[in-house]
Structure formats: structure tokens, C-alpha cells
Amino acid sequence: MSKTKNFYLENIPLDEAWRRFIAALEGCGMWSELPGEAVALEEALGRVTAQPVWAALSSPGYHASAMDGFAVRSSETIGASETAPKRIPVGPNGPASYVDTGDAIPSWADAVIMIEHTQRIDDADGSQSIEIHAAVAPWTAIRPMGEDMVATELVLPANHLLKPVDLGALAGSGHTTVQVRRKPRVAVLPTGTELITVEQAAREGVKPGDIIEYNSLVLSAQVREWGGEPTRYPITIDDYQLIREKVRTAAETHDLVLVNAGSSAGSEDFTSSIVEDLGTLLVHGVAVRPGHPVILGVVANTPVIGIPGYPVSCALTSETFVEPLLSRWRGQQPNQKPRVQASITRKLLSPIGEDEMVRVTAGRVGERVVAAPLSRGAGVITSLVRADGIVRIPRFSEGVEAGQQVSVELYRTPADIERTVVHIGSHDLCLDLLAQHLADSGRRFTSANAGSLGGLLALRRGDAHLAGSHLLDPATGEYNVSYVKQHLPGIPVVLMTLVHREQGLIVAKGNPKGIRTLADLSREDVQFVNRQRGAGTRVLLDYHLEKQGIAAGSIGGYRREEFTHMAVAVAVQSGAADCGLGIASAAQALGLDFIPLEKERYDLVIPRVYFESELVRPLLDLVHGSRLRREVDALSGYDTAGMGKIIELD
Numbered sequence: 001m002s003k004t005k006n007f008y009l010e011n012i013p014l015d016e017a018w019r020r021f022i023a024a025l026e027g028c029g030m031w032s033e034l035p036g037e038a039v040a041l042e043e044a045l046g047r048v049t050a051q052p053v054w055a056a057l058s059s060p061g062y063h064a065s066a067m068d069g070f071a072v073r074s075s076e077t078i079g080a081s082e083t084a085p086k087r088i089p090v091g092p093n094g095p096a097s098y099v100d101t102g103d104a105i106p107s108w109a110d111a112v113i114m115i116e117h118t119q120r121i122d123d124a125d126g127s128q129s130i131e132i133h134a135a136v137a138p139w140t141a142i143r144p145m146g147e148d149m150v151a152t153e154l155v156l157p158a159n160h161l162l163k164p165v166d167l168g169a170l171a172g173s174g175h176t177t178v179q180v181r182r183k184p185r186v187a188v189l190p191t192g193t194e195l196i197t198v199e200q201a202a203r204e205g206v207k208p209g210d211i212i213e214y215n216s217l218v219l220s221a222q223v224r225e226w227g228g229e230p231t232r233y234p235i236t237i238d239d240y241q242l243i244r245e246k247v248r249t250a251a252e253t254h255d256l257v258l259v260n261a262g263s264s265a266g267s268e269d270f271t272s273s274i275v276e277d278l279g280t281l282l283v284h285g286v287a288v289r290p291g292h293p294v295i296l297g298v299v300a301n302t303p304v305i306g307i308p309g310y311p312v313s314c315a316l317t318s319e320t321f322v323e324p325l326l327s328r329w330r331g332q333q334p335n336q337k338p339r340v341q342a343s344i345t346r347k348l349l350s351p352i353g354e355d356e357m358v359r360v361t362a363g364r365v366g367e368r369v370v371a372a373p374l375s376r377g378a379g380v381i382t383s384l385v386r387a388d389g390i391v392r393i394p395r396f397s398e399g400v401e402a403g404q405q406v407s408v409e410l411y412r413t414p415a416d417i418e419r420t421v422v423h424i425g426s427h428d429l430c431l432d433l434l435a436q437h438l439a440d441s442g443r444r445f446t447s448a449n450a451g452s453l454g455g456l457l458a459l460r461r462g463d464a465h466l467a468g469s470h471l472l473d474p475a476t477g478e479y480n481v482s483y484v485k486q487h488l489p490g491i492p493v494v495l496m497t498l499v500h501r502e503q504g505l506i507v508a509k510g511n512p513k514g515i516r517t518l519a520d521l522s523r524e525d526v527q528f529v530n531r532q533r534g535a536g537t538r539v540l541l542d543y544h545l546e547k548q549g550i551a552a553g554s555i556g557g558y559r560r561e562e563f564t565h566m567a568v569a570v571a572v573q574s575g576a577a578d579c580g581l582g583i584a585s586a587a588q589a590l591g592l593d594f595i596p597l598e599k600e601r602y603d604l605v606i607p608r609v610y611f612e613s614e615l616v617r618p619l620l621d622l623v624h625g626s627r628l629r630r631e632v633d634a635l636s637g638y639d640t641a642g643m644g645k646i647i648e649l650d
């Protein structure tokens with residue numbers, strides 16, 4: 001038994017990895033549809049027919065009236081007209097007889113006259129007749145036997161995904177059960193000594209080194225969504241023999257085994273050795289990121305996929321390999337996401353040699369759809385939660401330039417993209433509140449952090465509907481106006497004040513270093529954390545440093561840049577820095593101390609075309625209403641007195 005570690009991950013192109021996998025699956029009879037099983041119609045929704053279904057009965061099973069009215073012989077109506085109406089006596093055996101919709105037509109009749117086209121006449125002798133003003137052709141208002149389905153006719157082909165109406169057609173044609181493909185049985189094995197269950201975390205808290213296990217939850221839910229039947233195994237610690245035993249037994253009772261984590265080259269990454277030990281290792285490492293260290297193999301005629309541990313890699317690897325396999329077994333084509341052409345909002349470098357899947361948000365801005373890249377971290381599951389789609393950067397390309405056209409594989413519908421308000425710029429907590437309420441008006445709100453200046457540049461390129469900005473002009477003491485004039489020349493713009501907010505020094509609880517003023521940042525024992533160039537907060541800092549004659553070079557940590565207020569606050573909370581400049585609400589959110597420096601104005605910069613658009617209107621209504629104002633007032637460090645004030649710049 002081998003326990004050797006596989007230090008050498010391959011870099012196999014995706015299509016080659018699939019070729020190897022399919023060849024091996026064909027070899028063990030696992031690259032074809034799964035056999036059928038009979039299920040009751042009530043259980044059959046979302047299943048796939050395993051064979052064609054032929055009608056057992058005709059429907060309707062007799063000639064049925066299509067209308068409420070009178071069954072007649074059409075020959076008796078000939079000659080009837082407005083000027084020469086005809087009377088036909090009513091009786092159980094004709095020549096006219098009342099029928100309801102769906103009733104069988106009497107054998108002597110061959111047409112039905114709708115009741116509203118007849119006039120009832122009560123004759124003196126107590127008998128009845130109808131008067132008609134038009135003739136009817138044979139088979140008028142009759143649903144002939146078998147109009148819907150004739151016995152022996154094809155109702156559904158094989159490999160048909162059953163929808164609600166299909167179940168009706170099956171019952172209507174006389175079937176009580178239907179043969180559907182067996183659900184693929186998929187074992188989901190989470191492994192890792194660092195893993196704890198979420199219940200354990202809720203009970204005992206999370207210690208450094210603990211990771212809440214949720215990949216198996218995601219994988220099982222994906223399997224279920226794709227028509228499979230998952231078995232979610234409990235966590236197995238990183239122990240070669242324990243994992244080996246689980247893989248061996250799972251392979252005996254399942255169609256597919258997913259081993260999660262332990263796929264790369266670490267000292268406790270056993271999956272590839274175990275697959276080699278128990279069966280055949282086909283692939284270890286594909287030229288795809290995230291998901292590079294994926295393992296493909298076969299154990300006891302059962303495919304085994306080693307899925308990388310990072311949550312984003314895990315979910316995407318499953319989309320890449322598990323979904324197409326389950327589709328194949330169910331006789332379905334692999335899932336094809338809707339695609340849209342979009343313009344990418346910023347330059348992306350991507351390593352040659354690997355296909356990269358970049359998560360993006362997407363929205364329509366004017367004539368174009370724009371795609372804004374999200375975090376590329378393989379551990380950032382929220383980036384997949386927020387993603388509207390995926391952009392693939394092929395392995396023979398070094399990346400894409402800002403403004404380049406890309407194809408986005410959408411997780412949402414094209415209609416969702418049309419109702420998206422796109423924000424690029426400086427972030428503020430109040431935007432999250434706005435986003436929440438916008439959903440009530442059927443709008444989606446996506447936001448990319450690019451800093452205030454980045455936001456203005458995005459507006460100039462036409463990449464966003466609005467940009468949050470708080471850029472102080474040292475010459476005038478005014479916010480945003482001069483920057484908008486400089487960077488958006490010729491574009492009519494509305495500046496709408498969202499809030500005034502308190503900027504200041506964020507320090508650890510109790511202010512252990514006794515930091516009071518900006519001058520303290522130059523102290524030997526104080527480590528600062530800065531914001532990126534172009535951020536309004538950075539402009540504010542540099543303005544005050546200059547005013548007070550403090551040299552940036554004298555501040556330890558001045559060059560260390562974070563991209564958001566919360567990232568600065570987290571750096572202080574974790575002890576990585578003693579102090580950073582940011583907004584009061586970020587300090588409050590993490591229970592940190594705050595030394596106010598300046599009250600600044602945070603505006604939404606909105607090109608007039610969007611300010612006047614139907615899409616953005618609900619956002620303006622929210623800013624002018626009382627609900628958002630009340631909620632912002634409840635946060636610390638904000639002043640809503642100026643909320644909704646407008647400056648127009650042409």
C-alpha cells in the first residue's frame with residue numbers, strides 16, 4: 001500500500017482531462033444513461049423518462065361536446081339564416097338535445113350549437129324547441145375521440161425532463177406510473193482535521209485553525225439540484241486509512257464519489273494516493289483556476305472526483321465535472337448557462353497556461369452590458385454568492401484590457417441584468433441599506449469598490465450608473481465638484497448628497513497606544529494602515545498631513561494600502577496595525593475606538609441621463625424618503641441633514 005505524496009500536480013487542459021475521464025468511464029460502462037425505475041406520477045416531477053411513453057388510452061375516449069349547447073344533426077340546420085330561422089324540436093333522442101361541455105355526443109348527432117346561438121321556444125303543448133339563425137357544419141363544437149391523444153400514440157420521448165404538464169398528459173393517457181432514470185447516487189465525503197460542523201461552531205465557538213465545514217452542504221445541494229441523490233458523509237479527519245476505507249465502501253454503493261479537499265500537494269493531501277491505491281488515477285491537476293488540483297479517477301468501476309478544498313474551487317469544480325456527468329447519466333445535455341456579451345470594467349491579468357474563471361457582476365449601462373470583476377480569492381464564497389456570471393479567460397491569453405468585450409455565462413436571467421443599478425466608486429454602509437430597499441422596487445444593486453476617483457473614471461467610461469464619492473478639494477474646501485468638472489468634462493451630472501459622515505482615526509478598543517492626533521502617526525511605536533491612492537479617505541489624509549506639515553515618509557505603514565473602511569478596521573482589530581483613517585461606523589461595527597477628525601460629505605455622482613431614468617428613479621425616491629433617513633440616523637457617525645440635496649453640473 002502506497003502512501004507516497006504526489007508533489008507534482010499536472011496541468012492538463014480541460015478538454016484533455018475530459019477525454020481521459022470519458023475513455024475510462026466508457027471502459028467500465030459508466031458513460032451512458034442510468035437504467036430506469038417506475039415511479040408514481042406524483043413523484044415524477046423533474047425526473048427524466050427512461051423510455052418512450054405511448055398512450056394507453058385515447059383522450060377524449062369518446063366524441064365530446066366542446067361547448068354548452070344543443071347536439072343536432074348538421075343536416076337539419078341547412079338553410080337556417082337571420083331572415084329564415086329554423087325551429088328544431090328538443091327531445092332526449094333529438095333532433096336537438098341539450099349537452100354540457102365535456103358530455104358525450106348522442107350517437108345520432110354530429111354537431112353542437114352553442115346555447116347563445118339558440119333561442120328557446122316553449123310550445124303551447126308543453127314541448128320545447130330551439131330556433132336557430134345559422135346552419136352548422138358537421139363536427140362543429142365537437143372534440144372528436146382521440147383529439148388529444150390516440151391510444152398507441154407517442155406521448156413523451158425517452159430522455160424527456162418531466163414538467164408539471166407532462167404529468168397531466170401521462171395520467172390523461174392512462175398511465176399510473178412512469179419509467180424514469182434512476183437518480184445518480186453521489187457520495188459526498190468532506191475531509192480535514194481542521195473542519196468542525198456549524199452546529200459545533202454555534203455551540204463552542206470557532207478557535208484559530210478551525211474551519212466551519214460547508215462544502216459538503218454545497219456539493220449535496222448541487223447534486224440534488226442536478227437531479228442526483230446525495231449521501232452527505234460526516235467529516236473524516238486527515239487520516240490515510242480512514243479516508244481510504246470511506247472511499248472504498250462509498251464506491252461500492254454509489255455511482256460517483258466526491259472526496260472534498262486533500263487534493264493539492266500538502267503533507268496531509270491523500271486523495272490522489274488513495275485513488276491510485278484503490279483503483280486508477282487518471283488526472284491530478286487541470287489547467288483551470290480556480291480548481292486546479294482536481295483529481296479524476298476510477299475505483300471499483302465507480303468514478304471518483306477529488307474536489308479541491310477552497311470553497312469557490314469546490315463549487316466551480318463541481319459545476320465543471322459533476323454536473324455534466326450527472327446530465328449524461330440522466331440522458332440530458334450539460335447545463336448551458338445563458339450568455340451575454342459585456343464590456344469588462346477593468347484590466348485583468350491572467351496566467352498563461354490556465355483557463356481562469358472570473359466571477360463578475362453584470363448590469364446594463366446605456367447601450368452596453370458591463371461586467372465588473374469580483375474577488376478572485378478561492379476562499380471567498382461570497383464572491384460566488386454575489387456573482388451574476390463567470391467570464392472565462394482562456395489559457396493562451398494573458399488577460400483582458402479594460403473595455404474589452406467578453407462573454408459572460410450568466411447565473412441570472414438576462415431580465416435580471418436589465419433591472420440592475422450599477423454602482424462603482426467609494427463604498428459606504430448606507431449603500432447596503434439602499435440596496436436592500438431597492439429590492440422592494442424590483443431593482444438589483446451591484447457595487448464595486450474602486451474608490452472615489454475610480455468611480456468617476458468608471459462614469460467617464462460609461463461603466464456605471466452612479467458613483468459614490470467624497471473627494472475634498474484642498475483649495476476650496478468643497479467636496480467632489482472640482483473633481484467632477486475635471487474628470488467628467490462635457491457630461492451633465494447631478495451630485496446628490498447621500499450623507500455627511502465622521503472620518504477619524506480608528507484605534508484598538510481602549511486606545512492602548514494613546515493615539516490622539518495625526519502627529520502621533522509619526523511615532524516609532526505606531527503602525528499605520530493606509531487606504532489606496534484615489535480613495536477619498538486617502539485624499540483627506542494627505543490633505544491634513546500637508547496642512548500640518550507631517551511628512552508621509554515619517555509614518556510607519558503609510559505604504560500599506562487597504563481598499564475599504566472595513567479592511568482598515570479589521571487590520572486594527574487583528575493587531576496588524578495600530579491605527580488607520582476611516583469612518584466611525586466601521587470602527588463601531590467591530591467595537592473599536594474612534595477619534596473624530598473631520599465631517600465629510602459623501603455624494604452620489606449620477607450622470608443626468610441616469611438620474612432621469614426609470615431604472616434609477618426608485619433610488620432617488622429612497623434618498624428623498626424618510627425610511628432610509630431613519631435607518632441611517634440609527635447608525636453612529638452619520639448626519640442626514642443634507643440627504644437628497646442636489647447640485648447640478650453641466
Ligand SMILES: Nc1nc2c(c(=O)[nH]1)N[C@H]1C(S)=C(S)[C@@H](COP(=O)(O)OP(=O)(O)OC[C@H]3O[C@@H](n4cnc5c(N)ncnc54)[C@H](O)[C@@H]3O)O[C@H]1N2
Pocket residue numbers: 009190191192194195211212213214215216260261262263264265266269290291292293307308309310311313378
Ligand atoms: N504547494 C501547493 N499548495 C497548494 C496548491 C499547489 O498547487 N501547491 N494548490 C492550491 C490550490 S489552487 C488549491 S484550490 C488548494 C486545494 O487544496 P486542498 O484540496 O488540498 O484542500 P485543503 O488544503 O485541505 O483546503 C483548502 C482550504 O479549504 C478549506 N476547506 C477544506 N474543506 C472544506 C469544507 N468541507 N468546507 C469548508 N472549507 C473547507 C480548508 O480548511 C482550507 O482553508 O490548495 C492550494 N495549495
Ligand code: MOO
Pocket residue numbers: 288289290291292293308310313378
Ligand atoms: O485552483 Mo485553486 O482552486 O485556484 O484555488
